[in-house]
Amino acid sequence: MNxxxxxxxxxxxxxxxxxxxxxxxxxxxxxxxxxxLGIPQTVEARRxxxxxxxxTPNLGECISGAILFDETIRQQKKDGTPFVKVLTDAGIIxxxxxxxxxxxxxGHPGEKITEGLDGLRERLAEYSKMGARFAKWRAVITxxxxxxSRGCIEANAQALARYAALCQEAGLVPIxxxxxxxxxxxxxxxxxxxxxxxxRTVFNQLYxxxxxxxxxxxxxxxxxxxxxxxxQETVDExxxxxxxxxxxxVPAAVPAIAFLSGGQPAELASARLNAMNVRFKxxxxxxxxxxxxRAIQQPALEIWRGEEAHVMAAxxxxxxxxxxxxxxxxxxxxxxxxxx
Ligand code: 13P
Numbered sequence: 453m454n455x456x457x458x459x460x461x462x463x464x465x466x467x468x469x470x471x472x473x474x475x476x477x478x479x480x481x482x483x484x485x486x487x488x489l490g491i492p493q494t495v496e497a498r499r500x501x502x503x504x505x506x507x508t509p510n511l512g513e514c515i516s517g518a519i520l521f522d523e524t525i526r527q528q529k530k531d532g533t534p535f536v537k538v539l540t541d542a543g544i545i546x547x548x549x550x551x552x553x554x555x556x557x558x559g560h561p562g563e564k565i566t567e568g569l570d571g572l573r574e575r576l577a578e579y580s581k582m583g584a585r586f587a588k589w590r591a592v593i594t595x596x597x598x599x600x601s602r603g604c605i606e607a608n609a610q611a612l613a614r615y616a617a618l619c620q621e622a623g624l625v626p627i628x629x630x631x632x633x634x635x636x637x638x639x640x641x642x643x644x645x646x647x648x649x650x651x652r653t654v655f656n657q658l659y660x661x662x663x664x665x666x667x668x669x670x671x672x673x674x675x676x677x678x679x680x681x682x683x684q685e686t687v688d689e690x691x692x693x694x695x696x697x698x699x700x701x702v703p704a705a706v707p708a709i710a711f712l713s714g715g716q717p718a719e720l721a722s723a724r725l726n727a728m729n730v731r732f733k734x735x736x737x738x739x740x741x742x743x744x745x746r747a748i749q750q751p752a753l754e755i756w757r758g759e760e761a762h763v764m765a766a767x768x769x770x771x772x773x774x775x776x777x778x779x780x781x782x783x784x785x786x787x788x789x790x791x792x
Contacts, residue, residue, distance in 0.1 A: 454623060458667030459707075461585050461625045465545060465669060466708040469781040470516035472627070472743035473774070474712070475505050476549035476588065478521060485750075491758035499527050504756060505749070506535050508767040512543035514774035519547040519588050519627070519743070525579065536583040547586040547627070548579045550615070554592040563604040564592045566611055569618075576622035586625035588671070589615040593632045595646055595678065605653050613657035620667055627710070627743065629671035630654050634714050636678040640685050644675045644697050651701035665705040671743050672698070673714050674724055687720070691727035695736070704737035711740075713747030718773055719790055721747040726780035733783060741781055748773045 465472065477485065482501075483493035491497055502524050505511075518539055525548055528534045536546045552568030566589065576587065591608035593600045612628050619626035632647050651672065658665065675694040677684055685693070698709060713721040721744060728740050742748075751773060756766035779785040 455664060455667060457623060458620055458625055458664065461545070462667055462669055462707045465517045465586065465625065466710065466739045466741045467516060469778050470514055471741045471774075471777055471781065472517045472519060472547070472710050473505070473511075473515045473748055474519045474588070474743050474745035475502060475524070475749065476519040476521045477745065478549075478553060479523060482521075485753060486758070489754065489757050495523070497758055498523065500758075501753070501756065502527060502535060503529050504752070504763050504766055505770060506538045506542070506544075508770050511771060511774060514771070514778040515544055517545040517547050517586060519549055520584075521549055525582055525584065540583065545585050546583050547588060548584040549588045549590075550575060550579070550619075551589040554590070557604055557607065560599075560601055560604050562596060563594060563599055563601060565604070565607050566591045569611060569614055572615065572618050573622070576618060576624060580622055580624060584624060586627060586669075587615075587619050588627040588629060590629040590631055593630060593646065593650055595632060595636050595638045595642060600646060600650070605650055606657075609650070609653040609657040610661075612654055613661035613663060616658060616663045616668055617661045620664060626663070626668045627671050628654065628658070628668055629712060631712055631714065632673045634673070634676060634679050634716070637680040637682070638678040639681055639683065640675060640677040640690070640693055643673075643677065644693050647673060647675055648697050648701050651698070655701065655703060665703055666707060668706065669743075670702060670706055670709045671712055672709065674711055674716070674721075676714075676716070679715070687723045687727045688731070690724050691731055694724070695728055695732045699736075702738065706738050708739040708741050710743035713742075713744040715746060718747040718751055719776075719787070722773075722776045722780045722785050723787070725777065726783055726785035729781055730783040739781075742777045744773075744777065748777065
């Protein structure tokens with residue numbers, strides 16, 4: 453493991469107020485999103501969609517790294533150019549999702565454990581040869597009646613830490629993603645309590661598994677009320693609760709926190725990230741960045757709908773969201789940007 457390379461890559465991934473684009477939906481997830489819009493659920497449609505994304509003009513101005521799925525990292529543009537080369541030429545670092553998905557956790561009804569550690573060392577070596585310089589693993593924590601349980605939090609935290617240690621051994625920066633889901637009617641306070649518990653447990657496990665904090669990026673949820681909670685706090689209240697929670701649980705050695713969007717409306721995700729940077733940026737030990745999937749891609753996907761004729765308009769929408777989120781990192785995002 454070359455520690456300095458990991459540190460440099462982690463810094464590069466959040467340099468210039470840019471962020472990450474999570475274009476790593478698994479085939480079932482991508483197909484589900486296609487199905488809703490009447491797009492054929494085929495390898496070719498997924499390839500065309502990913503070509504639209506990676507060839508978006510000037511995307512590298514706002515996006516520093518793109519997380520790919522196994523199918524996508526092996527694909528090419530119609531003219532035969534590998535996606536990895538297209539990204540690298542655009543100044544975007546290729547990354548790869550390496551978990552094998554969240555499965556039911558035995559003995560824990562309603563809870564999930566992320567699998568994929570078996571054979572991971574060998575897969576990481578292959579991805580590294582293909583040009584990936586960072587990786588992602590997502591753990592899913594559900595909030596509900598009597599959950600999350602200790603067993604679920606600890607099993608997921610340990611898997612994240614073992615994954616992160618293997619990544620660093622292979623020279624890849626691990627993106628460590630423990631996602632507390634927004635589904636449910638729980639309050640913002642309950643989300644804060646669970647998120648803090650999860651993050652503390654994750655960082656204990658990262659320490660136990662000897663993960664170098666300077667060479668990783670944390671990808672957490674924002675602290676938000678459940679989707680169906682009657683009380684929905686303001687943008688500033690969400691920003692305050694999120695930063696307060698992170699300050700308690702995330703060591704200062706971590707270079708960056710890149711949020712997932714988790715199903716928040718795209719504009720709200722930008723507004724919340726912006727509020728955090730406006731209110732706290734100068735006082736924080738880590739950069740507050742983004743690693744959005746839906747909050748960057750969904751508007752573009754809805755414009756594209758599988759139609760060649762809509763590619764340019766979809767790319768424009770994708771670039772716009774990336775630009776809004778770069779502005780949010782600077783604390784310069786405003787609703788007026790949405791009208792341009
Ligand atoms: P969302 O931003 O759509 O939550 O996706 C982020 C991600 O990478 C989930 O693993």
